[in-house]
Amino acid sequence: MPQRSDINRRVVLAQRPKGTPDESTLRMEEVPISEPAEGQMLLRTVWLSLDPYMRGRMNDTKSYAKPVEIGGVMTGQVVAEVMQSSLPGFEAGDMVLAGSGWQDYALSDGTEVVNLGKAPERPSRALGILGMPGYTAYAGLLKIGEPQPGETVVVAAASGPVGATVGQIAKLKGCRAVGVAGGADKCRYVVETLGFDACIDHRAPDFEAQLAAACPNGIDIYFENVGGRVLYGVLPLLNPFARMPVCGIVSWYNSPGLPEGPDMAPALMGTILRMKVKLQGFIIFDSFPRSLYAEFAREMTGWLAEGKVKYREQVVEGLEAAPQALNDLLAGRNFGKMVVKL
C-alpha cells in the first residue's frame, strides 16, 4: 500500500495496551487530505522515525508529555516534503523536520518545524544521528556523564542510535567503551565497526560475569537506556562517584505492571548511597539549553564527515509496517536506527 495523492492514511491509538501492543492497539484509517488554510502548509511524510519513547505515549501515565488520546494520531518525528505553503520560509519542494506523526499528510503552521532545504543529503539522518537520538547520546554523556580520559563507560542497546553514539563519543573522549547488545552479530558490529573495546551479549547466561570481566576497573559512567538485567548487572561494578544519565528503561516499557520481586530498589538505593552515585533523568529537549543543540549539530556533522562516528539505519517500507516495526524495536529485533520509508 503505497502513499496515494488523494487519501491520507493515518495510524491512530485504538486502545491503550496492557503489556506488548497487539493488533487491537493501533488502527489504520483513511481520511481525506485536508486543504491548508492561510498561514498553513501541507506536508507529505517521506520518513517516519520509530523510537522507544512512543510506547510510553500509549500509556495514560503522568509524564513529561501528554499521552496520545484514544483515536488520536500516534506521535512521531518525520521528514516531510512541503506540498503547498502560504507560510513565509517554507515553499513547495522544501524538505522539513516536523512532529506530524504516523500519517501520510499533515497540516502545519510551522511551529517547531525545521526547514532542511530542497535537497538535503541523507535527510533521514535528521531523525537519528543528527537529531533526537544523536543529541540524546551527546548531551547525556557529556553534560551528565562528564567523561574523563581513562574512565569506563557502559551503554546498552549499543548497536542502536543512542547506544552506538554514546560509545563512539566515549572513545573520542579517551574512555574505555563497553557495549551491551542482543546477539553475536550486533556485538561483532559494535566492536569491529563502531570501535567499542568490548560488547557483551545480554542474552548470555553468564552475562553478569562477562560484564564484570569487560570492566576490570569498574564502571564510571553507565548510560541508562534499558533498565532490567543490564542495570542490575551494572550495580555491583559501579565505582565511587559514578554517574548515570537516565534516558530510557526500554526493557520495562512493555511491562503490564511492576515485575515480581525481590524488590531491587534497596539494592539500587544502597549502591547510590555507598558509591556516591549521581543519577539524572533527562528528556533531551527539556533538559538542556537550546544553545547546546547547535554545538552538538556542528560537532557531530564534523565527526560524521571525518568518519569518526559511524551510523547505521534499518529501513522499513510502508506506513502499514510501522506497528510491527515498533514492537520489533521494543524487543530489540532492530539493528540500527529504525525509520519507516513512506
Next chain:
Amino acid sequence: MPQRSDINRRVVLAQRPKGTPDESTLRMEEVPISEPAEGQMLLRTVWLSLDPYMRGRMNDTKSYAKPVEIGGVMTGQVVAEVMQSSLPGFEAGDMVLAGSGWQDYALSDGTEVVNLGKAPERPSRALGILGMPGYTAYAGLLKIGEPQPGETVVVAAASGPVGATVGQIAKLKGCRAVGVAGGADKCRYVVETLGFDACIDHRAPDFEAQLAAACPNGIDIYFENVGGRVLYGVLPLLNPFARMPVCGIVSWYNSPGLPEGPDMAPALMGTILRMKVKLQGFIIFDSFPRSLYAEFAREMTGWLAEGKVKYREQVVEGLEAAPQALNDLLAGRNFGKMVVKL
C-alpha cells in the same frame, strides 16, 4: 557500671548480624588501659555518638568505609577528655572530638582529632548539630538539593538530627517543609517546635494520602534518609526536575536480604526518567570540599545563637546501654540525636 580508672571497657563486634543486631552481635570486654607512647595521647570518652551508619559497618559489604572487623572495637565518633599527652597541641584536660569508637579509653596520635578546648559549651553538640549530622543536612540540602524559595522539601526522620536540620534550613531558605516522623508526639514537636509546615506519621494507614495532601504543589526536594514506604509514597508526588540527596536508607538497614516484591526499581527509574529527577548519594566527609565545613560551622553556630535552628538530644547513660540504644535508633525509638554519656 560507670567508667573506671583502671580498666578499659570496650564494645567489639562478636559476629555479623543477619537482620536486627541481637545479644550475639556485640560483646563488652574489659582490658587494661594502654599507656601512651611518645607522640600519643590517652583519651577518656565522655560522649559517644550513635548514628544509623553504624549498622552498615557491621556488614561485610563493599562500601565507602571498611567494615568493622570481627573482634574489632565498634566505630564511633566521641567527645573525649585528654588524660595524658605528649602531642603538641593537646594537653591534659583538653576536650577533643575523635573517632575512637565504643570504649572508655583510647590512644591517639592526633590524626583527625579536633581540639575543642578546655571547657567547651555543650560539647556533645560536636557530635550532632555542629558535627556530622548537622553538616550532612546542610551540605546535602544546599549543595545537592539547591532549594529555591517556594519549593516543597520533604524529609523523613524529621525529629532526628539530620531531618530536623534539613527542615529548619529549608524554612530559612523560604521553602515549604514537610516532615515525616513516627508517632503523634514527634509530629507535634516537628511542627510546633521546629516550625515545619506539616509532619505526617509514617505509621498512619493512609500515610500516602496524607503526604499528598500536605504537598499540594508536589515535591521539589526529597532528602532521602530512610527509603522504604516513605520513598515509595514520595515517588508519585515528585515534580519535574526534582532533586533527591541520598544520605541514608535506614528503614532497610536491618533487612537480612532484599525484601519481597513487587520490584519497585522500575517505578523508581521510571519516575527519575519521566520527571527528570536528579538523585545523588553522598558521604559527608568524602563528597564536599573541606572549605564547606568551615562555612557550615560558622553559619550553623549563628543560627543556633539566634534561635533559628533548634536541636534536641536524647541522652543514654552508660556504655553498656549503647547496643540496645543503637537498635532503638534503627527502629525509630529515639527522639532527637542519640548520644551516650559515659
